[in-house]
Amino acid sequence: MVHIPRWQVILTLLVLIGGIFFASPNLFKHETLQEVPGWVPKDQINLGLDLQGGSYLLLEVDVNSVFAEQAENLVDSLRPDLRREKLGYVELGTKGDDVTFQLTDPSDENIARARELLRNLAPESLITQSDGIFDITDSDAVKQRRRGSVLEQAIEVIGRRLNPNGTVELSIQSQGEDRILIQLPGVQNTEDAKRKIEKTAKLTFRFVDENANPGARSAPPGSEFLLADESDVSGGTQRYVIKKRVIVGGETLVDAQATFQDGQPVVSFAFDSSGAKRFGDATKNNVGRPFAIVLDDKVVSAPVIRSPILDGRGIISGSFTLDQTQELALLLRAGALPASIAFLEERSVGPGLGADQIRAGEFASVLGLILVIIFMAVTYGLFGLMANVALVMNLVLILAALSGLGATLTLPGIAGIVLTIGMAVDANVLIFERIREEAGNGRSPISAIDAGYRRALTTIVDSNLTTLIAALLLLQFGTGPIKGFAVTLAIGLVTSMFTAIMLTRLLVVTWLRRRRPQALGI
Template identity: 55%
Template structure:
């Protein structure tokens, strides 16, 4: 027992010193830590929305839009397939969440059915007389909606990260909702503006065969769309329905200036650059419409092939609008629009009161535990109290290093940990007392006490750790905040109770070699 390997001593001392180093920035103000050299620890604990104030947004993903778009793509595929086989049809379109088409010649129904049912593997195709109906399966609908929500969360995270917002909490809530908490943001209008745009950009050829009079009268041929001008919605463009190049092939977008006017430059990936070059090479002197969220933001004339995989979007942009558009294009397009269901702003005053109350609770709990251990176990109680102080330091260091967000329930987890941290020492000390009563000497009693108590300590802490992991996995918001500090507290308390306390006891036994223990 009195032998404590040198590498263990080095480990304990190193962990404690690192804990002090990473916890120390929390004693400084933010301005001072920002000015520290890069090689020094300078991260502070990130406070949650309930502690430092900020904005709370609850969004809903309009996942039905994804289903509608998939049905429209099926319509285009059906039209192309039937025309390629010269099968005459009528009434092709979407109605009641299904694609319907009427085959004119009865002898072509079987051929049409064979063509149509191969278009989408997630759809069911049925015939009723000369009418063919295509509906998406329940499994396909669920997968599409789930994918839309997951993709929306990732895009929202990218957009918010681009704004420089620190420690946003973005998570799924229910089947089609996204919870966003922005600590320190008391005016979320800029964020709402960015989140409110789908930013789905596509490139379409303009159909010059459709006149303005035809558009006004609604005479739009198949395969053509009438889309409004982003600057003047009373003006419409006739564009080909076919997407020549999709915005999801963009790899970069930056605001810049051209002829002293704000513009947005963009760069495609290899495949997008190749397709863009082919389109511009085949359609010189035709207009290419750049469509963003269903509106034409620019329709420049193709002067010649653009083979470099990059281009410039011009328009009546302000500097802020050019910055926002480039940010949206870099982050990617939302698969479906987002609707704000709930918005709340939490003032910093409530968080300050909570922090003050948490400090009082922590100090009172700490004093009570320290006093109890000293009165009950004397010298060994002091050793346990020293380990407890290092335990609190290590919790602070871990929260700072991991940048885990500290919430009000998280403070409750820390206070709970303070009370639980000495449990392991209590078990060990009581076991040592029992061995002393059985007649063992000081060194043998301490050695036996640690060996016999260690299994109980591990069992008790592992089961609590499992509960904390489950709380984090299945909980949300406040529950997760509590689970994080509880789990960190369990790990640090096991280290300090077993290693730090034991090192102090070993050093004292080596130095004094007592013949009796007053425990």
């Protein structure tokens, strides 16, 4: 452990220089950074809503439209099944959230067959029948469960859209049965966020009804009229007759990326194994038929299937700009909203309270740093001063990492940094105590330092790894402030491991080689 390869020395110095380089923008005002050359890093740590103010958005999710859509889907599924079973019917349709129809021959046998068919299609629904007239509805308990599921899915999708990298600390929570409250730290103009939120981004792949006339007054059963999307070459004026039956849904997408094809911006997508199989079967069995790509009830494109597409990958093309493809890819990766939403309220919050909290957090951080520095210097002398240098560089690396990630710092994040200050010297304390013990057993300075680092390494890795696992679990399953605390704690653990094992050891070994002491002042 006393011998340090040259590549480790170079790597350590490069990391330290890079940390200073990327942390330095936090020392300047945002206006000043706009005047520096483009190659200079300008990313600063974002402050959370509790520190710098921001915006609140209150949304309402149209949960009832989900029930109506499910009823329509049941009608579309029921129609071909009734025909296949040779069960005559009339007046098949929806009444509110219910599905109703009447058998033309309400014999006991036909009623029993229809009930069995309905139990398979809608196992959770309540089925009532009188004189061959069927009514299918959901119980209040089922509707309540689905309502909660829709709201939970909407919160998850909105979170992925606004925070795709997981580094911006947002607060997204439900209010009541159909409302969502969003806090956007530091955001005063919410137009960009609202645009990302309100787009449903529901992607489906369906066949074009070639036997229907797009100019007709009404679409045939099982089909509907849809207009071309504005990105279509027709400029959104062309009308298509599209089968209602969804061949592949956007929920089977596993990836979507903005890319280029023939010099034009497009969106490439990939299905999971289930979606790839359905997509492959559909294209293999329908070569020569037009296949519509439908986004939010608009036909993005309707290409003719030239050959089977069996790898589960495809391209969405149109008159897109690069920004549009990037936003569309983000929305598709985040997933479709389960229902449309409406913005009920928008409020801005000033940073007045945050100023007091920042001062309190700064005071706690500086006080903790000073006390730790004094303790290490008094307890371990020169070795403690080396650990203090590593501690300062540890804070610089944390700031650099938070700046580079564009992370948002809130009060829980400051608490994570204060905790990291105390934990950052923990590894050095273990090493120095081990060195002191080895020196007390009569070892030479070189042997004591080598044994101290070598024998303390396993303990350091174990202790920091267990804490890091806890931080990662908080980051994965926590929300809002908990994630902010977990981010700073996880980054602090990694940087403190680096400074303790690499930087402090480099300082100690450099001093040892130059001074060649006969005894260790530790």
